[in-house]
Amino acid sequence: MGPTDVPLAVWIGISALFGLVIGSFLNVVIHRWPRGESIVFPGSHCGSCDAPVRPYDNIPVVSYLLLGGKCRSCGQSFSVRYPAVELLTGVLFAMACVVDGPSLKLVFDCLFIAMVIPLVFIDADVRLLPSAITVPGLAFAFVSALVVPKLVGMSPKIGGGGFALGLGASPDWYVSLVNAAAGATLGGGLLFVLGVAYEVVRKREGMGLGDVSMMCFVGAYLGWELTLLTILLASIVGSVVGVAAARGRRIDEFQVPFGVFLGIGAIISLLAGTRILAWYLGLMN
Numbered sequence: 001m002g003p004t005d006v007p008l009a010v011w012i013g014i015s016a017l018f019g020l021v022i023g024s025f026l027n028v029v030i031h032r033w034p035r036g037e038s039i040v041f042p043g044s045h046c047g048s049c050d051a052p053v054r055p056y057d058n059i060p061v062v063s064y065l066l067l068g069g070k071c072r073s074c075g076q077s078f079s080v081r082y083p084a085v086e087l088l089t090g091v092l093f094a095m096a097c098v099v100d101g102p103s104l105k106l107v108f109d110c111l112f113i114a115m116v117i118p119l120v121f122i123d124a125d126v127r128l129l130p131s132a133i134t135v136p137g138l139a140f141a142f143v144s145a146l147v148v149p150k151l152v153g154m155s156p157k158i159g160g161g162g163f164a165l166g167l168g169a170s171p172d173w174y175v176s177l178v179n180a181a182a183g184a185t186l187g188g189g190l191l192f193v194l195g196v197a198y199e200v201v202r203k204r205e206g207m208g209l210g211d212v213s214m215m216c217f218v219g220a221y222l223g224w225e226l227t228l229l230t231i232l233l234a235s236i237v238g239s240v241v242g243v244a245a246a247r248g249r250r251i252d253e254f255q256v257p258f259g260v261f262l263g264i265g266a267i268i269s270l271l272a273g274t275r276i277l278a279w280y281l282g283l284m285n
């Protein structure tokens with residue numbers, strides 16, 4: 001009995017459950033990393049009365065609903081963001097399973113999602129993108145490129161990236177590694193240039209090295225073409241949200257956590273990027 005004998009719906013359910021559990025762990029990372037606390041020890045405890053969260057009160061989403069979002073000991077309300085992050089991770093893992101099916105690619109894509117989510121929330125909270133995630137993430141992206149070759153944007157046909165780089169006769173794993181290197185260079189390089197341009201125009205620092213290293217990691221994972229799409233999507237979403245949030249205020253006062261939008265763009269590109277590109281190229285022809 002192989003993985004294809006089990007209905008896809010079952011795999012989607014399993015992926016969602018994994019996502020809920022991983023999401024619960026990501027909450028710990030998101031909450032503790034900015035405070036410099038260990039993500040392993042001590043176990044979860046109430047931020048108000050310090051009572052440890054019992055294992056049966058630590059079931060993703062379910063416990064939150066059963067306890068009405070309150071601590072069992074002191075009745076302090078927990079943020080709705082805890083179950084929201086769990087649910088988000090579960091939904092994204094399930095969507096990745098719909099796209100990938102049960103495969104090694106699914107495992108890598110879920111790990112990628114599990115690294116992007118804390119980047120998004122930590123950047124939103126404290127305007128930092130931890131290199132503790134982005135640097136190992138870059139290494140992870142290259143391993144992934146080698147194990148599950150990524151060839152989006154690397155077609156050996158005329159006009160494709162593989163053709164332009166003279167890789168028409170190269171093995172997939174090699175083309176995939178070149179794609180990862182190109183994505184990292186393009187992603188990090190573009191963010192660096194954008195950061196410098198912002199500083200020159202606004203006379204203040206906008207995007208930091210965190211954004212550059214995040215896009216090296218994301219770029220290496222997605223390859224050059226989906227990296228361009230990620231930055232485009234991030235700019236669109238960021239502009240819309242930025243304009244909405246800056247209404248009635250001087251725009252300078254609104255410091256945009258661009259990593260949030262890069263993360264949203266990266267996950268859209270991961271799950272729907274090839275369809276978006278195909279749709280766009282269809283419009284052109």
Ligand SMILES: [Zn+2]
Nearest residue numbers: 046049071074
């Ligand atoms: Zn409590």
